[in-house]
Amino acid sequence: MRPRYGPLAERNKGNMADTTTTIHTDVAIVGAGPAGIFTALGLLGKGDTRSITIVEKGLPVEKRSCPKAKVGHCIHCQPCRITTGFSGAGAFSDGKLSLSREVGGDLPELIGHGADPHVEGLGHADEVAEIRRRAISAGLKLVDCPIRHLGTEKAQELYARIEKHLLDAGVNILFETECEEVVIEDGVCRGLVVRNRDGETRVEAGETIVATGRRGASWFDSMCEEHGIGHVAGPVDVGVRVEVRNEVMERIPIRIRTRCAPSARTPAAL
Numbered sequence: 001m002r003p004r005y006g007p008l009a010e011r012n013k014g015n016m017a018d019t020t021t022t023i024h025t026d027v028a029i030v031g032a033g034p035a036g037i038f039t040a041l042g043l044l045g046k047g048d049t050r051s052i053t054i055v056e057k058g059l060p061v062e063k064r065s066c067p068k069a070k071v072g073h074c075i076h077c078q079p080c081r082i083t084t085g086f087s088g089a090g091a092f093s094d095g096k097l098s099l100s101r102e103v104g105g106d107l108p109e110l111i112g113h114g115a116d117p118h119v120e121g122l123g124h125a126d127e128v129a130e131i132r133r134r135a136i137s138a139g140l141k142l143v144d145c146p147i148r149h150l151g152t153e154k155a156q157e158l159y160a161r162i163e164k165h166l167l168d169a170g171v172n173i174l175f176e177t178e179c180e181e182v183v184i185e186d187g188v189c190r191g192l193v194v195r196n197r198d199g200e201t202r203v204e205a206g207e208t209i210v211a212t213g214r215r216g217a218s219w220f221d222s223m224c225e226e227h228g229i230g231h232v233a234g235p236v237d238v239g240v241r242v243e244v245r246n247e248v249m250e251r252i253p254i255r256i257r258t259r260c261a262p263s264a265r266t267p268a269a270l
């Protein structure tokens, strides 16, 4: 039986300008954010020799820049250069990696590629206990976690090295290419239907991983609904930056401040 490519392929039948090509890959990954990138790195690191194709609707990391910096306002790029492209939604953050499963899972332990291994905020158990005590009395929970801080430029340099590493290792990255359909046949995922400015491509894959982040959550939800796939939403960390007067911060030792302030978990009541 031919794989079913969903309503999109049906819609495009007979449209000669919109030719459909087919590529084959052992592993297809949708999304070149941290989840997709570290899936590919993990496979390579284990010596997996299967072919890998990553489908990413945004740009390579070295081409990601927001026009707002030049023109002064958002010109609504499609897709948004801030939230899409190699390295995903946090590309323009300053790369604070929280070393706690309560906040960031185990991603920071996986970082290499020249990232500064220095960890902020270890020790100080007594001071942390005192802050925790005050937080509890203010009805707050202190999530005490050490942090690795890459820095804005450093994060992009790091991701540029990772991008090159993947390409050099033979990973096929399809940029400016959006995944539109997950192909399910007889209950088995057979691959994807993707689209770029040249038209539609069928990506036939032995295994498919969807890592589309928050940006792709609605689309992935609709895919699961369409194919009757059970799914649950993951937790969302919401960071709140609380700015307080220096007199308040002076009560917190400097080493702890560097840890608390970037993760924006410093309760105002402290």
Ligand SMILES: Cc1cc2nc3c(=O)[nH]c(=O)nc-3n(C[C@H](O)[C@H](O)[C@H](O)COP(=O)(O)OP(=O)(O)OC[C@H]3O[C@@H](n4cnc5c(N)ncnc54)[C@H](O)[C@@H]3O)c2cc1C
Residues within 6 Å of the ligand: 030, 031, 032, 033, 034, 035, 036, 055, 056, 057, 058, 083, 084, 085, 086, 087, 088, 089, 090, 091, 092, 093, 094, 095, 096, 097, 098, 104, 177, 178, 179, 180, 211, 212, 213, 214, 215, 216, 219
């Ligand atoms: C402003 C900001 C600052 C942040 N700062 C930090 C920080 O300092 N420290 C930290 O640990 N975390 C930070 N985060 C959170 C971090 O960026 C996310 O947890 C992380 O990016 C999630 O990774 P992901 O791979 O799951 O998803 P994403 O990073 O969202 O990557 C998903 C990728 O999939 C692509 N995609 C989506 N749908 C499709 C489709 N249909 N076809 C093809 N491609 C698709 C998107 O273009 C995107 O590149 C920050 C986030 C933001 C927005």
